[in-house]
Amino acid sequence: MTGAKAQGRLVVVSNRVALPKQTATGGLASAMRAAMRERGGLWFGWSGKIGSDTGRLRRVRDDTVEYVTLDLSRLDHDQFYAGFANRALWPLLHYRPDLVDYRREQLEGYLRVNALFADHLVQMLEPDDVIWVHDYHLIPLAARLRARGVKNRIGFFLHTPLPAAALLIGLPRHQALFETLSAYDLVGLHTARDLRALEDYFLHEIGGAMRPGGRLRGPDGRSFRAAVFPISIDTAQVVQSAREATHLDEIAQLETSLQDRALIIGVDRLDYSKGLPERFRAYDHLLEHRPDLHRRISFLQIAPPSRGSVPEYRQIRRELERLAGHINGKYAAPDWVPIRYVNQSFPHSLLTGYYRTARVALITPLRDGMNLVAKEYVACQDPKNPGVLVLSRFAGAAAELGDALLVNPADPAELADALGRALTMPLRERRQRWRAMMDVLEKQDIDAWSKAFLERLTS
Ligand SMILES: O=P(O)(O)OC[C@H]1O[C@H](O[C@H]2O[C@H](CO)[C@@H](O)[C@H](O)[C@H]2O)[C@H](O)[C@@H](O)[C@@H]1O
Numbered sequence: 098m099t100g101a102k103a104q105g106r107l108v109v110v111s112n113r114v115a116l117p118k119q120t121a122t123g124g125l126a127s128a129m130r131a132a133m134r135e136r137g138g139l140w141f142g143w144s145g146k147i148g149s150d151t152g153r154l155r156r157v158r159d160d161t162v163e164y165v166t167l168d169l170s171r172l173d174h175d176q177f178y179a180g181f182a183n184r185a186l187w188p189l190l191h192y193r194p195d196l197v198d199y200r201r202e203q204l205e206g207y208l209r210v211n212a213l214f215a216d217h218l219v220q221m222l223e224p225d226d227v228i229w230v231h232d233y234h235l236i237p238l239a240a241r242l243r244a245r246g247v248k249n250r251i252g253f254f255l256h257t258p259l260p261a262a263a264l265l266i267g268l269p270r271h272q273a274l275f276e277t278l279s280a281y282d283l284v285g286l287h288t289a290r291d292l293r294a295l296e297d298y299f300l301h302e303i304g305g306a307m308r309p310g311g312r313l314r315g316p317d318g319r320s321f322r323a324a325v326f327p328i329s330i331d332t333a334q335v336v337q338s339a340r341e342a343t344h345l346d347e348i349a350q351l352e353t354s355l356q357d358r359a360l361i362i363g364v365d366r367l368d369y370s371k372g373l374p375e376r377f378r379a380y381d382h383l384l385e386h387r388p389d390l391h392r393r394i395s396f397l398q399i400a401p402p403s404r405g406s407v408p409e410y411r412q413i414r415r416e417l418e419r420l421a422g423h424i425n426g427k428y429a430a431p432d433w434v435p436i437r438y439v440n441q442s443f444p445h446s447l448l449t450g451y452y453r454t455a456r457v458a459l460i461t462p463l464r465d466g467m468n469l470v471a472k473e474y475v476a477c478q479d480p481k482n483p484g485v486l487v488l489s490r491f492a493g494a495a496a497e498l499g500d501a502l503l504v505n506p507a508d509p510a511e512l513a514d515a516l517g518r519a520l521t522m523p524l525r526e527r528r529q530r531w532r533a534m535m536d537v538l539e540k541q542d543i544d545a546w547s548k549a550f551l552e553r554l555t556s
């Protein structure tokens with residue numbers, strides 16, 4: 098970090114901002130909160146509020162971080178956040194072209210809000226600031242800043258997967274959007290697969306080139322670096338939080354309610370990318386084929402509602418209610434409920450206790466940029482008696498956590514087998530797998546991630 102610090106204040110820009118004392122249910126907010134705590138600086142983004150006008154600024158200071166947030170008007174919110182970002186880009190980036198609902202006026206709203214972010218930001222910037230922009234909501238922001246004369250170093254990190262170029266080109270006006278990445282100095286991605294997709298897109302779809310030294314050149318002649326920086330968690334803090342949570346009343350209550358049954362846990366925003374219906378069907382499959390497990394296990398799925406203004410999210414919520422009801426109706430006994438399905442968010446400190454109580458974590462997104470819950474689950478385990486992580490091959494975390502039981506989430510039988518194996522895994526094997534994953538998380542924590550990115554950006 099020293100290299101970056103010498104170059105001035107850190108200015109983070111993201112749509113979602115983790116304001117002090119707010120429960121942050123998304124990984125970007127959780128991770129950047131931890132990263133900003135270490136470094137300090139300015140964090141600029143959406144306030145999370147819809148006002149009568151776009152543009153009202155709110156300022157809060159908390160220790161070393163100054164938060165400046167912007168209200169969005171209903172129209173801007175609907176076109177930018179609930180529209181182009183989450184009805185066109187999100188499904189595209191998660192390999193779901195069938196769900197992409199592209200509308201030109203929403204793209205225009207998206208570009209308008211990016212220009213507005215640039216207008217406000219320009220007024221707050223100092224010449225030595227290092228600017229770090231986050232995620233698919235703000236892809237064209239650097240181009241808008243450059244057009245306003247900003248010469249500072251600007252980095253971009255994509256928190257979602259980047260799908261194959263063949264999918265990216267299906268988006269109308271894709272080049273006008275994605276070629277603006279060349280206005281950044283550095284573009285960071287979670288995995289080598291995402292980086293390959295970016296290179297392939299620039300080299301083979303839009304007439305870019307690879308320059309000697311590995312910089313990518315866009316068709317506009319600007320060049321930038323692109324590299325892999327897998328995001329992580331504040332490992333030491335999460336370990337400590339899980340130890341402390343063992344004393345919480347809520348954890349004792351959960352343990353009492355389990356009556357010695359093994360707890361399986363899932364924690365996901367209610368999002369179609371998280372593979373929740375497939376997971377519920379796999380659990381159904383397990384109960385159907387393993388009657389010996391009835392009454393001996395309990396599955397807690399925490400799924401806080403997310404992006405409720407987007408129709409696909411309301412639909413997945415209805416589908417899951419139906420599936421949970423179906424499974425409980427089929428197998429429940431007067432003293433046993435197979436699925437506890439909870440549409441509520443919990444403070445991070447309490448979640449760490451739930452993770453530690455669980456014998457198995459079932460984390461099976463169809464596609465996920467990283468999935469920090471997987472990493473948090475591992476960090477929260479009791480080293481003497483760790484639980485088992487069942488993890489989708491298609492979560493970015495699988496690239497680093499190869500000692501989890503890796504599964505294809507689309508196959509309920511494969512998933513059910515992995516779950517059965519996790520529930521009976523001998524202690525020795527659980528410890529070996531946990532130790533190998535913990536070694537990764539102790540070395541690659543959130544601090545190492547932000548240092549690596551910022552050092553590369555400022556070198
Ligand atoms: O801001 P929301 O619309 O409420 O959504 C929450 C966040 O979801 C996505 O998170 C991603 O970032 C995580 C950290 O890198 C990563 O582990 C996960 O795989 C991603 O899904 C989204 O990318 C964020 O912008 C949202 O804030």
Ligand SMILES: O=c1ccn([C@@H]2O[C@H](COP(=O)(O)OP(=O)(O)O)[C@@H](O)[C@H]2O)c(=O)[nH]1
Nearest residue numbers: 121122123124127366442443445468469470
């Ligand atoms: O009730 C909840 C549910 C989730 N989270 C946190 O939200 C983040 C979710 O990040 P992840 O990368 O797994 O997925 P995303 O939601 O960003 O797609 C993790 O830090 C969770 O601990 C939380 O604090 N409370």
